[in-house]
Amino acid sequence: MQISNRRRAFYIFISIVMAFALWYYVNSTSDVDIALSGVPVEFLNAETSLANKGLVLLDGGDTTVDLVLTMPRDVVFHFDVERLHIYANLITINSTGSQSIAYSIAYPPGISPNQVSVKSPTVQTVSVRVGDLFRKNDVEIRVNLVGNVADGYAAGRVTTLPPVLEIWGQQSEVTRVSYAQVTLNIENAASTINEQLPFELYDEDGVQIENSSIHSASDTVQVTMPVISAAEVPLVVHFIEEPGVRAESFDYSLDVPYVTLSGDANQLAALDELLLGEVALTEIDERQSFTFPIPIPEGLTNLSGAAEATLTIENRDVTTVNRTVTQFGIENFGDSERTVEVVTSPLNVRLRGVEDELENVDDADVTAIADLTDVTNASGTYTVPAEIHIEGDADVGAAETYQLTVRISTPEAEAAPEAGQETDT
Numbered sequence: 001m002q003i004s005n006r007r008r009a010f011y012i013f014i015s016i017v018m019a020f021a022l023w024y025y026v027n028s029t030s031d032v033d034i035a036l037s038g039v040p041v042e043f044l045n046a047e048t049s050l051a052n053k054g055l056v057l058l059d060g061g062d063t064t065v066d067l068v069l070t071m072p073r074d075v076v077f078h079f080d081v082e083r084l085h086i087y088a089n090l091i092t093i094n095s096t097g098s099q100s101i102a103y104s105i106a107y108p109p110g111i112s113p114n115q116v117s118v119k120s121p122t123v124q125t126v127s128v129r130v131g132d133l134f135r136k137n138d139v140e141i142r143v144n145l146v147g148n149v150a151d152g153y154a155a156g157r158v159t160t161l162p163p164v165l166e167i168w169g170q171q172s173e174v175t176r177v178s179y180a181q182v183t184l185n186i187e188n189a190a191s192t193i194n195e196q197l198p199f200e201l202y203d204e205d206g207v208q209i210e211n212s213s214i215h216s217a218s219d220t221v222q223v224t225m226p227v228i229s230a231a232e233v234p235l236v237v238h239f240i241e242e243p244g245v246r247a248e249s250f251d252y253s254l255d256v257p258y259v260t261l262s263g264d265a266n267q268l269a270a271l272d273e274l275l276l277g278e279v280a281l282t283e284i285d286e287r288q289s290f291t292f293p294i295p296i297p298e299g300l301t302n303l304s305g306a307a308e309a310t311l312t313i314e315n316r317d318v319t320t321v322n323r324t325v326t327q328f329g330i331e332n333f334g335d336s337e338r339t340v341e342v343v344t345s346p347l348n349v350r351l352r353g354v355e356d357e358l359e360n361v362d363d364a365d366v367t368a369i370a371d372l373t374d375v376t377n378a379s380g381t382y383t384v385p386a387e388i389h390i391e392g393d394a395d396v397g398a399a400e401t402y403q404l405t406v407r408i409s410t411p412e413a414e415a416a417p418e419a420g421q422e423t424d425t
Helices: 005-028 265-269 411-415
Strands: 031-044 055-059 064-072 085-089 097-106 117-120 125-132 134-146 159-161 164-169 179-185 193-198 200-202 220-225 227-240 250-254 258-264 274-280 288-293 308-315 318-325 327-331 339-342 347-354 366-371 380-390 402-409
Touching: 134 220, 179 193, 179 220, 227 250, 227 265, 258 265, 274 288, 274 308, 318 366, 327 339, 339 366, 347 366, 347 380, 347 402, 366 402
Parallel strands: 031 085, 134 179, 227 274, 327 366
Antiparallel strands: 031 064, 055 125, 064 117, 085 097, 097 125, 134 164, 159 220, 179 200, 193 220, 227 258, 250 308, 288 308, 318 347, 339 402, 366 380, 380 402
16 A cells, blocks of 8 residues: 555654654663862851851862762753852861861752762862961041032031941951941932941052951941031020010110021021020110020031120110009909999009100000909909000000009998998887
8 A cells, every 4th residue: 555645754753753752761861971160169157156266267268179960961951050059167177277178069959969979079078277366356447438419518527337347367468457448429418328338458558458368247337427518597586575565666686696507408407597585675674685595406516606695685765654544444353233443543654665656645545454353252442453454556555563452342331331320210
């Protein structure tokens, strides 16, 4: 029977697939070698256990190992050589000198140690040299500033944490170190900078020391630089005014009108003025002086240096006149069954204000109001506070405090006969 060309091609394809599958099955289980060169050895506990014992790794820290690994061919496809690590643990070292340390191999994820064997080297150790640890705990930390802060701002004092650096390692290397340096970029800074920065070691000639055998507790240093702005802040005094006594009627000045403060820009921006204290204008009859300490808010610095300011104030326009009060009233008394009589009459009062305002106030414009709050339930004769009321819109007030004598009577008391008077029978 003759086979068609299509069927013949199908048989040929099937034969090839079966042949490849057979070849893959035979070869996938066969072992192959992989050669790895210069795999670095990672040393464990060099800066903990070893340093705690007063020891330091002098030589061998940059050791590498050449490996020849044997594994099945199908494992090779999944073997990521970049994720293979060699570890040597220094925790067992207790003395100085040259020593041989065993290392272990950590294979890439997904690869079982049972699938791989080490063909070479046959002895899995590395040689190191250990010496006595030397410490230097007062290495100066210098900050190299790059750029400039924003316009209107100034750089404050830079601080580092820790303030000095502690390093340790081989004595010949550690003693070369003169200072550590960090670089801080302050370009256009407008607020306080706080950054964790790596440092570099330098010798006394300013040459950078590149030596991985010198160790420290941290690879970075915390650097803080306040960014501050300076501002002139006005000093002010609060004047306590009363009717007839206004601040515009006085001449006054401060010998220190403002202070220049520096500090955090946000804090300064919110500070419009500094209040020195208060002065009651009614107490100013002639030229007087008051000295106030200058209160500097916490966190700000007084660049002016002045610790106090003196206010000089003088009365310019306020004067007084006398008026005779013949009009009286009462307040805070609501008992309609009793009567109140003002015994004090007339009452001479002294009014205070500027001259133009005082000229507009006559005797008839002034009323004295007796405050009966304290005697609202009493009867008899009492002296009570009085409030001076000025009719109209004149800005005038009483220069002193006044009192009125009042007599509070009940209807029974008014009807009672005087002593010695005979009653009708």
